[in-house]
Amino acid sequence: MTENTTTSATLHVVATIPIRADGVELARTALAELATATLAEEGCLAYAAYESGAAPGLFVTVEEWRAQADLDQHMTMPHIARAFEVLGPHLEGEVAIHPLQPLG
Template identity: 40%
Template sequence: MPQVKVVATMDAKDGAAAEVERVLTELAGKSRAENGCVSYEVFASTAAPGTFVTIETWADEGALDAHMRGLNLKFAASALREHLAGAPALHPLRPVGV
């Protein structure tokens, strides 16, 4: 079964970027400890201040599904809700040209 990559983007409300960064950094650390997490990175956009991007690699669909249902993501989503300008945009990826 191939690895699964996911990119998520989210925009912080004005004045909330530091809190969004804190919550995402904590989520990344906890997610890296989850079974099947290959990598979990968090980035702040230099082109669009207040925009954050996560790039995740999971061992397989089962590991990603467990993460999406898990408490780490639920707690982070709850903590982020009031600080985001809208819902995160999730982009599961498939390789092309290989």
């Protein structure tokens, strides 16, 4: 098996978004739209939104960025502001953003 050298140099991020029951349908739509818009960004190598099958109301994004600067730019984009505007009133807790560090 060969190692993918691009993957080791990129930034992987997981974000968890806890949503109250009254906002789940809205979150599904908003996060699908966010994923589509984000995939068109310069520096975004992968971006997918998921709904947990184990924890009702928990949504997760799994992301790969070319560099930290690209993620920083992403956080200033209008579609991020719109997602927070739509989801904010339905949050069940804090959005947690986890930049991941490889173990080996």
